[in-house]
Amino acid sequence: MSQISESFFPSIRKDEFLPLFKSFIFFFFVLASWYALRPVRNEMAIEGGIFNLPYILLAIVIVMGLINPIYSWVVSKIKTSRIVIYCYSFFILNLILFLLCWSFFGEQGRQWTGRAFYVWCNVYSFFVVSIFWVTVINYFNTSDAKRVFGVISAGGSLGAFFGSTTARYFSSEICGKSSISDLGPISLIFFSIACLFIAILVSRSLTSSPANNNKAVEEDEVVGGSSIEAFTNIIKNVPVRLMALYILLWTGLSTAAWMISLTIIQDWSSDPCERTAFFAQIEQIVTPLTLIMQIFFTSYLLRKIGIIPILTLYGIFLLIAFGTYATYPTITAVLVLTVLIRVFEYGLNKPTRETVFTSLSKQDRYKSTVMMDTFVARTGDYFGGQSVTLLTVFGLAIGSVAYAALPIAVLLSIVGYKAAKASKI
Incomplete structure (x- = not known):
């Protein structure tokens, strides 16, 4: 029985338990943030009059292509320990800006806000997850990754469930409403901001943790290179x-x-x-x-x-x-x-x-x-x-x-x- 247990549940070293636990919580709040935004994205898409999705998908590809050199340039200039803070803070500011635009623009402005938000959400969902993994893979070597990455991924799955459950809780506010200024969508966006803020705090705690013995995390180094x-x-x-x-x-x-x-x-x-x-x-x-x-x-x-x-x-x-x-x-x-x-x-x-x-x-x-x-x-x-x-x-x-x-x-x-x-x- 103990052999089976050890086979399916590999032993976790004392020095890696805290980074593993914090990575689990980190991913939990990252995906909770995104899964709470999904119904808001769909609502904005409908109100924004998005019907021709192939063009929207092309717009997403173009935006991704434009953002990547900017991201690479930023990463080349700042310390690795600040990448999560800078990138996630940027997305939080974006969410606040979308709320302001949707609240104060007229009908035509709201349509364009809906289109922009739909594209932005697809960019957001991939970048926040990718940046999470960029951070985490620096704390575990290949051998450790084989043991713990499944557990860390489970944290994301639980966070996705938490975020979607929260969205369902506010679904009565979303359905049948015509304005993003209604309580439901606003609550979900603030919930998403809060989750992302907690993710930033956890990431800071993670970077200040003792480095994994097999792979040092160089917090004060700049990645360098070109955009x-x-x-x-x-x-x-x-x-x-x-x-x-x-x-x-x-x-x-x-x-x-x-x-x-x-x-x-x-x-x-x-x-x-x-x-x-x-x-x-x-x-x-x-x-x-x-x-x-x-x-x-x-x-x-x-x-x-x-x-x-x-x-x-x-x-x-x-x-x-x-x-x-x-x-x-x-x-x-x-x-x-x-x-x-x-x-x-x-x-x-x-x-x-x-x-x-x-x-x-x-x-x-x-x-x-x-x-x-x-x-x-x-x-x-x-x-x-x-x-x-x-x-x-x-x-x-x-x-x-x-x-x-x-x-x-x-x-x-x-x-x-x-x-x-x-x-x-």
Whole structure:
């Protein structure tokens, strides 16, 4: 029994318990902040008159591309211990500005505020999470990451649940209201600001903690380098380039799979309430399964089978998904495959990618990983969605679109294998 317990629950050293606990709490409040904002984003999108999402996705990609050099320049100039303070404080000021704009602008100004907020939220969600991991991966080496990153990810899952639960609490204020100045949305935005502020405080406590014995955290050092270093390193650095290609492929394929599944869902039911209930059912299944994976199995699988099978599996899962959608396009298939892919992503693949990032140089950890998680990932989303749209416009049935994605899924597995080998973990 003790051997099983030690296998699934690796021992935590005394010197790393506090950084682990604070990382857990840090991620909890980061995701609580974002998940509370999601319904406000959707409300602003509706009031802002956002109907042509492909153009919005393109705008998100462009904004990501513009922000990354600015972020890299800031990171090059400030001490690493202040990155979270500067970046998160910037986002808090943004939230306050959006509240002021929405409260004092006229109808046309509110529409543009809604459009801007929708784009901003997508930038926000990726940057705050990526900056969190940029901070945390400096406290654990690769071996430690395999043991603790699953537990840290569980903190994020619990925070997401807390944030979405808070949003549901105020849902009666959001639904049926026409103004962001109503109590519900304002409360959610202030709640999000409070969570982000707590995350800043926890991060400060984390940076003042004793460094992990295996990997010193240099709090007073400046990362250095140039503002375009993240772009150039993706071209020059083989491990970084392979991970960027891996992220581009899986985000594109995941978006394509989701769009195909939406078509299947639409054919299954024309009742919005029934479809909403189905989406809620997916969330109810994914959340507990992801927590179980993160707490009980992520560490075990990372230590026992390593990163190569895990990074390779994504392509295999998506290959199965597209093959099933092409031959057996049913609502049951959508339910099972969506749950499988999402639990795999949040419970295993994301912690594995962050484990790979611990082996990168300081410049790549602070710059390239953020670019991959923001600009590269959003670019993959855009091209995945546009590919499905274009293929259907040219007359391909949705089943044929699924077949067309199969070779790309195979390529994803190949790239995942090469990226894992190149990391030399």
